[in-house]
Amino acid sequence: MKIAVNHLTRIEGHANLVINAGDGTLEECRLEVVETPRFFEAILLGRHYSEVAHMVARICGVCSHSHTLASLTATERALNLTVSDQTLNLRKLLAFGEILQSHVLHLYFMALPDYLGVPSLFPLVQTHRDVVGRALRLKKLGNDLCNVVGGRPVHPVTPCVGGFAALPGRAELQDLRQRLGEALPDLEETIDLFASLDLPDFLRETVYLSLIPESEYPLLGDTVTFSSGFSLPVAEFESTVSEYLPERSTAKYALVNRQSYQVGPLARTRNAFHRLSPMARKVADALGLTAASANPFQNLTARLVEVVQIVDQSLHLIDNLLLDGLRQETLPVPAGGGCGAGAVEAPRGLLYHRYSYDEDGLLTGANCIIPTAQNLANIEGDLQVLIPRLFPGPREELTRQAEMLIRAYDPCISCSTHLVKIDFV
């Protein structure tokens, strides 16, 4: 039996799935990433440090804030600059906005159609108009968080090396706070909806990798932790991960100690379950997510728990910002060049940037390790266990579950372009 799914739908970018099965055994299972290879790292060469973050914000329309934040952190490490607590808090709020809108988009528009038995979002617009409306309201809240802090809903303009070029107004923050509170009924409805869905029953333990800040839930920070029990500084991450380019793929894969590993929502809840806010913890309990959950389909549950966590944390963060008051700060000017790395937890997992600059502040080298590249080998590992369990079931069910598993990771294999095709008839 050979199954080839060309252009998997409801994932970001283009990928194919090929399954080759013999007599009850799986002979081959591979994900083919067919997106055009990207050369953004080369585009950055020779650019001034002040331009780099604004350029990398264009790599992806979904994760533009995460790329910006990883980039700024890497540049600041390279140029030996420190930032204030105010800057760190505003950056957290920006990251929350992006994760919120990305998670909501995945939960409702990418994943939900599978569980409601429809091929895409479009039938839902007709049959579940209230659900689509709710999804768009929650997504807009994430967009507005990004807009107030970053100066734009996508591709932010205010975050810069050393701080912020412009600060959000008090009234805008107060308005956001009020709207976050008003979103709670939408969140409750979302939890009820996803609690009613049956996730496939599948367990495969793997290594879970995320940032681990000193005391908070993973978002920004300088330490990477592995569920297998060791941690290392972000600066040593690149030398620990082996990146390789399989013949069939134009995206790099990543391994640690020759093992695949997982990044993203489930990896974060695995590594920092005890750091979830009381409200998020309650939702995790209600949805059956634990510190030991090893079902990759539960990335969906972890994503929803993180939505609750983010709304909760954003409310507290805005309260603190309003209490302290925002002050325009003088941006530091670096002296000389250097090398440095920075990482953030993007919606899909750990995102790493590393740069080197010469004495004039011009970029001489760059590398970027994206979450999906880190998950690809793990997705294949899951499929190799999942598919034989479905033998000798119907081909359609096998394909459906394989696609759902891939989507659970919310892969982003983006070309960052969206050229519209117009046929004149």
Place this chain on the structure above:
Amino acid sequence: MILSDTLVIGLGNPLMGDDGFGLAVMAALEERALPPGMVLLDGGTGGLSLLHLWEGAGRVILVDAADMDRPAGTICHVGRDKLQTLAGNSPTLSLHHAGLAQVLAIGRELGMLPERLDLFAVQAESVVPGTGLSPPVAAAVEKVADSIQAELSGLRQDLK
């Protein structure tokens, strides 16, 4: 999100060659005298965020590179009716970087399209990683800026 009746939104990715056309037109328009109350926006590759971006606007002009099977640099002015038919294409493709067609389809179904909507599209020559436009597409930047300025001036007369 943006309280203005008329928006001009440039779409695309300036790191992908001719896909940077929409933003190049925005930069050209910024240098010109435009009717008051009109807002220029960088829509980038925000996909569905477009629906929030144009919320509340009565008139929206989009500028984007496109594949129209025409010679590179060809400019097309696509009106709302034609844009509505585009909305039927490829409804199951990715929605993160939702293509314009998908955004329009959802907007149409949910009644979230602006009352007046136009697209100025240019046929791309090369959409590959790299900055800068190909010569035929670069030559179309000022022409499209002229057309948009004329459109908006017409709009102002309409309002008199």
